[in-house]
Amino acid sequence: MIATPTLPRLFLELFWQLTILLVPAFFVTVMPPPLALLTVLFFGLLMGIAARLGFLSVGRGCARLMVGAVFGLGFSLGRVLFEYWGILIAIVVIIGGLACVSKWERRLGLVSDPVKGPSAWGGSEPQLTPEGEPIRTFNHGEIAMGGPTYCDYLFPDGVLLQGLGASSVFSSDGRYFAAPVPSRQSWGLVVLDRQQRRIYRCDNSEFWELDTLDLNSLSGRHSPLVDNSVRQTRIDELLQTASAADLVPVADLWLEPGWYPDDIAHTFERRSADGQQCLVGNVVLPPTFRDLPQPLEPLRSPRYAISVNGQPSGLLMAADTALVWGTNHRALVCRAQEQTGHPGGDRYWLWQVDQGWRALPSPWVKSDAEPSFYWHDVVGLDEHHARIGSYLDYPRPSLGRYGYRLDSIHSDTEIQAGHDAQGRLQVAGFQLTRMSIAMPLDSQGRRGESFIETQPMLDGACAHLIWLCDNSEGLGAYRCQIGDWQLPGRWLLDHRVSDCGRYLALLPFADSMTVATHAAVVDVKARCLLEGPSMWVARLLDFRNGLLSLAAITGRLDQDLNGSALQRFNVPAPQIGGDPSFFHSDEHSRLFYNTVELRVSDSQLCSVTPWRLADRPQAATAEGDFIQPSPEQRDAAWLFGSDTEYADSWVRANTPRLGGYLLTASGCALTDLAPSMIWSPDGRYLALTRMATDVTELCGSYRGWQLLLLDVQEHSLRVHAQWLGNRPLFEGFDDEQVHVRCFERDWEAEDDEDPGSVHSLSLSLLLQLPTEQLICLDGFWLSASQAHLAPHWRALALPAISHFEHKSL
Structure with missing residues (x-):
């Protein structure tokens, strides 16, 4: 590994670099601009002479002096030209001069572009070995959306390495092949000794991209997303600390131990219930694996040549394929394919004692207009019918309980199955x-x-x-x-x-x-x-x-x-x-x-009515439409349309709801509310909450909850100036205070151990907040900014709170 310089040495080197930059800059600054320009040209001439004579280190030193002189030239012009346009000219001269220095350095060969290897994001994986033979790469993937890629490498001698990064290199003598192992946590590094067919897995997470591998060291870079800093290590030290394993020959492949199934059964048998009939399967492996699209597929999903009562069938099937014997034990049905390779793949086959094997047609003719469903395993067989297991899809609305399409779900999932007393969603499995x-x-x-x-x-x-x-x-x-x-x-x-x-x-x-x-x-x-x-x-x-x-x-x-x-x-x-x-x-x-x-x-x-009656304040994660009456049933609040910030069809039981619409029996109509609310004892005031997902005032947070106070008698609205804590849950509203419990997290864990803390807000102070007077349009009291929604409120069906209207204030 490269020796780490000591702290005093770092300070000394920094002092020296500043010195050779600042000293010429100071002396050139006090010179007249013509003389300053000649100084810059002089250092450039010295660079050229040193490079021609082969003194490259001297030339690089002159380049640093020339950089200082360029700054001095710019400062000299700025000192002479006092106007603002003079300062602009000085800046242009400095930038242009530095560009000329860089170009002159490259032309003289004093600097060279660093050698960079293949990108960790793929696209430049090696296609040939150092000997000029082709390398096959396949099974490409990403460790995260848009993240570094990985793939499998199949070398011409049959060595197959799986799940390695795209930034891979060969050593200068062709003996070693190295590649990183991308990961969401800690990266790895793999080195292959091609001569001994030995693989080394190194405990080294520093290399994301590899540049060069020579006889002594491996060079690369760490995390181009962060600083792209250079990493280098000695190859002998790297291999000494690595875990090594010899590759194992499998057919015409060389595989890493543990990276392929080595316990496949070579034969299996299935007998009828009466024991009179017996199906036997013997594994069939291809003569060569290298040329297959997936070389390990015959090992991962082996196929077996089947025979019944010793009579070959000419069919291949998987060992775990469902096979059903008939009720009379003289017939069977299974899924298999012909050994000759039928283009349709697996089909249903019927075997009968007296008639042998016969292919069955597809069991169902689909219609695109009908529900989507699939079939696969055989589940039963009698004298007249074979029964094929199937299922209907689950047509889930695209936005939870409603939507503008039906998503076709083809697996068991979770659905909404009720609510607890505080409106939290209860989840159940759906088959x-x-x-x-x-x-x-x-x-x-x-x-x-x-x-x-x-x-x-x-x-x-x-x-x-x-x-x-x-x-x-x-x-x-x-x-x-x-x-x-x-x-x-x-x-x-x-x-x-x-x-x-x-x-x-x-x-x-x-x-x-x-x-x-x-x-x-x-x-x-x-x-x-x-x-x-x-x-x-x-x-x-x-x-x-x-x-x-x-x-x-x-x-x-x-x-x-x-x-x-x-x-x-x-x-x-x-x-x-x-x-x-x-x-x-x-x-x-x-x-x-x-x-x-x-x-x-x-x-x-x-x-069934699409809303529920709430007899207590609801949680911030409460789901669905509900009506919350006032204590004396003189008014009621109907909240509907609230959803998670994702607004999708996934069941998110522990996520807060927002964006709800509120209508009281007394006609107050508000928007963009969370489910947490509580009535005052006399039913005049309704404490509400609003969840914002784009809060910039909160340090380290992007969301927050506000408290609002609605006066249904005066038809006015007040907004508390301070942000509440997470997931507010009202616990009481008396003649003097509003009591609300807030939590540390903005989402609710299943085994939530966060008890939260109760905050008490003075009603008298809340009533001193600035008041927004609602305006009456078509019998609805709306915020002035929401007046354009009056036609929509008017068109809304109101079955939910109609029976409270005659008791409203």
């Missing part, structure tokens, strides 16, 4: 709607030959959805049958079994429509059909705790408008039975999807 495709063994692969079997319900019963026809929009009409009970009517493919297994939610089929006109629920136990209220239903979402969630279309919003809680759409959906073209794609507007809940109770399917 996709499982089902199976029952494919006839004699299927020709035509649409409608297979039918859908739902997941089991009460007593293990499954509903069968049997295709009948498609409408003009490509949606299929299905007959629904549960045992010997055939439901009246025709239904869509979309369905959902309730968590208790008693109910099955369906959507009725309609000619020339892409959406349903209502939802229906089958009560399997009571053997009856419940129909919900009329609405335009796009998809079923969830069915738990007796609540059926739907994605309903309630309107369209023009593309040039931004949706808000006051204006989710500007074109309402037509009445049931209206023009179906409303739901077609339109480049000028987008459909608005709203989550609607229906409750199953007393043999009815009734709508």
Whole structure:
């Protein structure tokens, strides 16, 4: 390693550098400008003579003196020319003179550009060995978005190194190859001895980019994002402290121990339940690995040649592929591919004792208009049908409970499943709607030959959805049958079994429509059909705790408008039975999807109000719309439309909400509020909070909470001048003070141990704050800056607080 200079030596070197710069600058400054110019030229001449005679160190010393003289020339001009334009000329002379010195140094060969190796961000990885043979790089990736890259290197002799950085170099004699190992935490360094096929992993995080590797040392740089400072180390010291391992020969590759699967099974067998039939698989490896797109793929996902009862099949399958024996133990179905390499990859294959192997067609013919779903593993086989496991996607609205598209989710996830007393979101796991495709063994692969079997319900019963026809929009009409009970009517493919297994939610089929006109629920136990209220239903979402969630279309919003809680759409959906073209794609507007809940109770399917009644102050992380009445029920506050700062569909239970809209029964309408609020005992004052994400007054923070005081009797608003702490939670409001608890963090941990601290604000002092008088427009009291929103407030449906209005102050 390079010796670190002592502190006195550093001071001495700094003093010397300043001396050779300041001394000529001082003496040249006191000279007349013509003589100063001659001095500069003299030092330039000395540089040229020293360089011609080979005295490079003397030439570099003269260059430093010339730099000082250039500054002196500029100061000399500034001393003679007193006007402001003279100072400008002096600055120009200094800048131009320094540029000339630099150019003269390079022309004389006194300085050279530093040698820089490949970038850590990729694009210049070595493509050839020092011997001129090609190197293959693949599996490129980034350690972070836009961060340094890594890749795999395959050398012509079969050495495969994985996950190394892009800035790699060979030693000058070609024996060693070195590359950093990018990481989010501590970087590493790898050195390959190509002669001995030995790899060294060095405990060195200093090198991000490598420049040169000679017989003695490795040179590079650390973190171009920070200072790009030079690093250098001796190669022998580096290898002595590294962990070394000899590469292992695997087929025609040389691999690092532990970087490849070495425990693959060479054979497996699967017997029928009665033990009479036996499928055996023997691993098949290619003769060469180097030429494969992924050289290690045969080891990571090995394929096996299968035979049944000793008879070869000519098929290859993976050891973990689902394989199902028939109920009579004389047949099986699995996924496999022909050894000759069928272009379609894996297919479903049927084996029967008397008939041998036969390829089955794809089990389902998709329609783009129907819900997205996939199928994969075989789950059952009887004398007439093979059953293929499948699932429906989860069509989550793009902005949580509403949105302007339905995101197609193809994995189990988390969803909103209720609220605690303070409005915090309760999260539950969501499982996709499982089902199976029952494919006839004699299927020709035509649409409608297979039918859908739902997941089991009460007593293990499954509903069968049997295709009948498609409408003009490509949606299929299905007959629904549960045992010997055939439901009246025709239904869509979309369905959902309730968590208790008693109910099955369906959507009725309609000619020339892409959406349903209502939802229906089958009560399997009571053997009856419940129909919900009329609405335009796009998809079923969830069915738990007796609540059926739907994605309903309630309107369209023009593309040039931004949706808000006051204006989710500007074109309402037509009445049931209206023009179906409303739901077609339109480049000028987008459909608005709203989550609607229906409750199953007393043999009815009734709508659930989209808001909840809060009997206590809500947390700053409270989710959803709610009404908080005043203590004596004389007024009420309805908060709606609040969301996280991300405003997306992800469940963020511990993140504060902001941007909410407030309407009181007494007509006060405010915007941009957080959920935390509390009424005064007499219901005259309402303490509110507002969350700002662009606060610059707070040191080390970018967000803050404000306290506001609304007087619903005088229709006025006061804003507290000081910022509150994080996530304010009101704990009391008496005749004298407002009590609010604030926390250290602005987000709430699941195992939160932050008790916070309570602050008491004097009501009398709050009432002395500057007052903003609200103005009355169309019966709503608005801030003057929000007067333009009056039409939107007027158009808002007000079912939530209408029953409080006759008690308002």
